[in-house]
Amino acid sequence: MVFNNGRGNLFDHRRSRVQAINPITGELAWEYGSDFFFSSIEGVAQTLPGNNVLITSSLGGRAFEIKSRGRIVWEWAPSYLPMRVERVPYDHCPQLAALPIPVETEVIPEDRRPFVDADLYRFGFGWETEKRKIDNRERWVLRSTEGCRDLRIPVDATLVTEFGLDANRLGRKSVRSRFRLTIDDRERPPETLVDATLDETSDPLWRRQTTSIARYGMRQVTMCIETEVEGDLDDPSEIALWANPQIRSREDRKKRRARTRRITEQERQLREQQLEELGYVN
Numbered sequence: 001m002v003f004n005n006g007r008g009n010l011f012d013h014r015r016s017r018v019q020a021i022n023p024i025t026g027e028l029a030w031e032y033g034s035d036f037f038f039s040s041i042e043g044v045a046q047t048l049p050g051n052n053v054l055i056t057s058s059l060g061g062r063a064f065e066i067k068s069r070g071r072i073v074w075e076w077a078p079s080y081l082p083m084r085v086e087r088v089p090y091d092h093c094p095q096l097a098a099l100p101i102p103v104e105t106e107v108i109p110e111d112r113r114p115f116v117d118a119d120l121y122r123f124g125f126g127w128e129t130e131k132r133k134i135d136n137r138e139r140w141v142l143r144s145t146e147g148c149r150d151l152r153i154p155v156d157a158t159l160v161t162e163f164g165l166d167a168n169r170l171g172r173k174s175v176r177s178r179f180r181l182t183i184d185d186r187e188r189p190p191e192t193l194v195d196a197t198l199d200e201t202s203d204p205l206w207r208r209q210t211t212s213i214a215r216y217g218m219r220q221v222t223m224c225i226e227t228e229v230e231g232d233l234d235d236p237s238e239i240a241l242w243a244n245p246q247i248r249s250r251e252d253r254k255k256r257r258a259r260t261r262r263i264t265e266q267e268r269q270l271r272e273q274q275l276e277e278l279g280y281v282n
Contacts, residue, residue, distance in 0.1 A: 003018055004019050016033065016039055016057070017032065032055070036114040038057070040119050041058070042083055043055075043059075044086075046086055051068055052066065052067055056084055058084065059117075059119045060117025075109070077251060079255040079256075095279065099274065111155060116218070121154055123223065124244040129141060135164075135205070139162065140243060141244070145226075145242055146227060147225060148223065149223050151223055152219075153221055154247070155214075155250055156217060158247070159193060159212075163196070163243065164202075170205070174200055174232050175199060175229065175232075176199040178195075179226075179240070181194035181224070181225050182223070182224050
């Protein structure tokens with residue numbers, strides 16, 4: 001069994017597969033995939049007793065368990081990216097066996113719509129960006145100022161865009177740049193979400209804009225950025241930049257809050273007890 005990330009659009013745009021391959025014949029015996037499942041890198045699949053399969057969509061942001069026909073029976077989306085989740089029994093080792101068995105409770109999601117993996121609405125992947133210090137902050141900017149992406153928009157999403165001129169490289173040079181971002185779901189005319197023109201006299205030179213795109217929830221869209229640049233530079237595009245557009249779902253916003261939340265005293269005591277049993281704390 002392999003986790004096939006699907007790099008290079010092997011299964012259409014941004015699709016991963018979990019595949020069981022017969023090692024003798026090389027034939028594909030079984031596979032799982034869906035329109036909402038994609039992790040560009042990382043990920044793993046584990047066959048469980050009873051033949052259910054535990055799948056970690058690492059950059060998708062969740063781990064989930066499926067039955068043989070692909071029905072999801074358990075799903076977990078933590079406040080961090082899960083790398084390679086492995087399920088072990090409560091008595092997997094003496095230290096775990098010494099812990100009291102927790103009370104198991106059924107988890108019913110508030111929203112029954114499918115979970116949309118984050119890599120499906122991540123505009124630029126890591127290798128398409130670079131770190132640049134702009135406006136006294138380090139930001140991940142796109143290497144290219146033109147391009148389109150086919151994305152799946154999550155529920156109740158907002159779009160955060162940052163764009164502008166790099167003052168560190170602008171100096172006293174003259175540059176004029178128009179920044180445009182459009183979205184098209186093929187069911188209505190394309191919509192322009194960003195349309196701004198900046199030059200060396202603009203204040204500020206770097207802009208940030210937050211826009212609700214909840215109306216596109218669960219839809220497949222094409223999002224495009226374009227930049228028209230004029231100036232007395234050999235390469236004006238080195239000055240006019242886009243930060244990687246950020247699409248944030250309702251769940252993403254909950255996770256951001258959870259990462260900054262202080263743990264309760266009960267959580268702290270339980271963590272300490274677990275670390276002691278595992279031998280990490282004297």
